[in-house]
Amino acid sequence: MAILLIAEHDNAALKSATLSTVTAATQIGGDIDLLIVGSGCTAVADSAAKVPGVRKVLVADNAAYDHEIAENVADLIKGLASDYSHILSPATTNGKNFMPRVAALLDVGQISEIMSVESADTFKRPIYAGNAIATVQSLDAIKVITVRGTSFDPAAAEGGSASIETLSQVSDTGLSRLVSEELAKSDRPELTTAKVIVAGGRGMGDKAHFEMLDTLADKLGAAVGATRAAVDAGFVPNDYQIGQTGKVVAPELYIGVGLSGAIQHLAGMKDSKVIVAINKDEDAPIFQVADYGLVADLFEAVPELEKAL
Amino acid sequence: MKVLVTVKRVIDYNVKVRVKSDNTDVDLKNVKMAVNPFCEIAVEQAVRLKEAGKASEVIVVSMGPQNAQEQLRTALAMGADRAILVQSDDVLESLSVAKILAKIVEEEQPGLVIMGKQSIDTDNNQTGQMLAALTGMSQGTFISGLEVSDTEAQVVREIDGGLQTLAVKLPAVLTVDLRLNEPRYASLPNIMKAKKKPLETKSPADYGVEIKANTRLLKVEPPAERQAGIKVANVAELVEKLKNEAKVI
Numbered sequence: 001m002a003i004l005l006i007a008e009h010d011n012a013a014l015k016s017a018t019l020s021t022v023t024a025a026t027q028i029g030g031d032i033d034l035l036i037v038g039s040g041c042t043a044v045a046d047s048a049a050k051v052p053g054v055r056k057v058l059v060a061d062n063a064a065y066d067h068e069i070a071e072n073v074a075d076l077i078k079g080l081a082s083d084y085s086h087i088l089s090p091a092t093t094n095g096k097n098f099m100p101r102v103a104a105l106l107d108v109g110q111i112s113e114i115m116s117v118e119s120a121d122t123f124k125r126p127i128y129a130g131n132a133i134a135t136v137q138s139l140d141a142i143k144v145i146t147v148r149g150t151s152f153d154p155a156a157a158e159g160g161s162a163s164i165e166t167l168s169q170v171s172d173t174g175l176s177r178l179v180s181e182e183l184a185k186s187d188r189p190e191l192t193t194a195k196v197i198v199a200g201g202r203g204m205g206d207k208a209h210f211e212m213l214d215t216l217a218d219k220l221g222a223a224v225g226a227t228r229a230a231v232d233a234g235f236v237p238n239d240y241q242i243g244q245t246g247k248v249v250a251p252e253l254y255i256g257v258g259l260s261g262a263i264q265h266l267a268g269m270k271d272s273k274v275i276v277a278i279n280k281d282e283d284a285p286i287f288q289v290a291d292y293g294l295v296a297d298l299f300e301a302v303p304e305l306e307k308a309l
Numbered sequence: 310m311k312v313l314v315t316v317k318r319v320i321d322y323n324v325k326v327r328v329k330s331d332n333t334d335v336d337l338k339n340v341k342m343a344v345n346p347f348c349e350i351a352v353e354q355a356v357r358l359k360e361a362g363k364a365s366e367v368i369v370v371s372m373g374p375q376n377a378q379e380q381l382r383t384a385l386a387m388g389a390d391r392a393i394l395v396q397s398d399d400v401l402e403s404l405s406v407a408k409i410l411a412k413i414v415e416e417e418q419p420g421l422v423i424m425g426k427q428s429i430d431t432d433n434n435q436t437g438q439m440l441a442a443l444t445g446m447s448q449g450t451f452i453s454g455l456e457v458s459d460t461e462a463q464v465v466r467e468i469d470g471g472l473q474t475l476a477v478k479l480p481a482v483l484t485v486d487l488r489l490n491e492p493r494y495a496s497l498p499n500i501m502k503a504k505k506k507p508l509e510t511k512s513p514a515d516y517g518v519e520i521k522a523n524t525r526l527l528k529v530e531p532p533a534e535r536q537a538g539i540k541v542a543n544v545a546e547l548v549e550k551l552k553n554e555a556k557v558i
Binding site: 067069074096097098100102103104107108110127128130132135136138176177179180181183184190220228231232238244252263264273274275282287289290293294295296304305308309 | 320322328335402404407426427429430431432433434435436437440446447448449450453463466467468469470471472473474475476477478486487488522523524525529531532535537538539540541543547548550551555557558
């Protein structure tokens with residue numbers, strides 16, 4: 001058995017989701033090859049080669065793979081697939097974009113967002129927004145799988161010495177091109193890897209009030225997240241959204257402020273180690289999952305909490 | 310330009326899901342069913358393209374049991390022109406659905422296929438990308454913005470970390486995210502009119518597609534329940550608990 005693992009990276013370093021996927025691959029068993037695909041991504045290969053347990057790092061560095069355009073990346077992976085029993089990618093928006101395309105090109109199914117490895121062909125994954133957990137066995141010769149990063153501890157980043165191989169073939173379908181990209185710039189940790197998260201809901205009232213959470217987050221070294229309601233109301237950008245259709249997070253400490261705890265939001269955060277809820281409505285469903293609930297007016301409690309830290 | 314749009318019959322998103330006691334699946338008996346919310350947004354977008362004069366005809370497709378007709382009628386009432394139901398009581402996995410859709414695309418030659426990015430039952434997020442692969446079409450996934458010209462579509466995609474704008478060549482498969490639009494409610498006259506719109510019933514065999522299982526569902530369980538904790542009286546007690554009991558700050 002051999003596993004091809006498509007790395008998530010930013011052209012400089014591997015993202016932590018890649019290391020979590022390495023852990024899932026190790027549990028499946030077999031040789032692990034890491035594919036770094038992108039444009040100007042060669043620098044990532046050196047750090048990828050240091051991940052213990054990796055046999056080989058494959059590098060596909062070409063303008064055609066800039067921003068991991070799905071049509072081109074899927075074509076490339078299809079060409080490599082015959083050497084592997086499993087193809088894994090983190091369930092990031094990149095992985096979710098190109099992996100089903102890879103699966104269909106190979107005439108196989110995909111198992112999305114696995115949260116545990118039961119055996120080399122059997123996995124657990126959430127369905128119905130995490131309100132049920134399915135155990136699914138793959139019947140395909142090549143198993144195409146995306147991995148939920150928060151369900152697996154990241155593998156060690158240092159200590160290995162894999163060989164690096166540069167791929168010369170280029171897949172350029174010419175179907176799509178990048179027009180622009182607007183990425184949020186922030187000094188705070190990323191939501192999906194943050195140890196502490198402060199999240200706000202509709203109860204924050206408006207955009208200006210949401211900044212209260214920024215101050216609290218900075219004090220805690222936390223990332224800031226939001227519910228869909230807060231994003232839809234325009235308080236914060238879309239990439240803040242935690243939930244069934246947003247990001248799935250599992251920090252050490254999650255502080256939910258002015259949010260009721262709709263099931264779609266709970267689906268994205270209920271694996272957090274410690275959950276704190278601050279809400280003036282004592283019947284809010286968030287209190288049913290919170291370790292520590294504080295029934296209070298958030299506009300008094302949040303500044304007070306910030307001062308007390 | 311024709312626009313093909315898909316709808317899936319799923320459990321209504323307000324219904325609390327229960328797992329069957331024998332752990333074979335979730336219990337859908339006597340449960341309210343509805344159009345998958347993402348599919349509703351896809352239908353709305355297709356209808357808006359027609360209203361803007363960009364689409365000539367909106368064809369809505371569903372696959373599943375006979376009563377998926379209800380969801381097709383909903384889409385017709387929202388403004389789709391005609392419907393195709395590919396009827397099957399078998400479990401249709403994403404790849405099989407994509408293969409049937411690829412045949413429909415071949416017959417209908419749409420300029421755009423608009424789909425929900427995922428269904429809220431299996432949460433797979435696969436079928437649109439698979440259809441794009443099988444037809445060799447470009448793909449724009451998780452979109453929250455759309456501009457259509459004669460030869461390409463400019464889509465705004467919701468990605469980790471922000472937004473990305475892509476130009477995808479037509480014909481293309483687009484999968485929609487929640488913020489693309491707010492679907493309309495069908496008016497009573499339109500619901501009545503929808504009853505007279507054409508709805509064709511087909512089978513997977515009509516398209517020469519053999520339904521194949523790519524996976525086997527071994528077990529479905531409820532998630533580990535999280536116990537409610539305690540209520541603290543004030544901020545001081547909260548900080549004390551976080552420091553000394555949970556030891557997370």
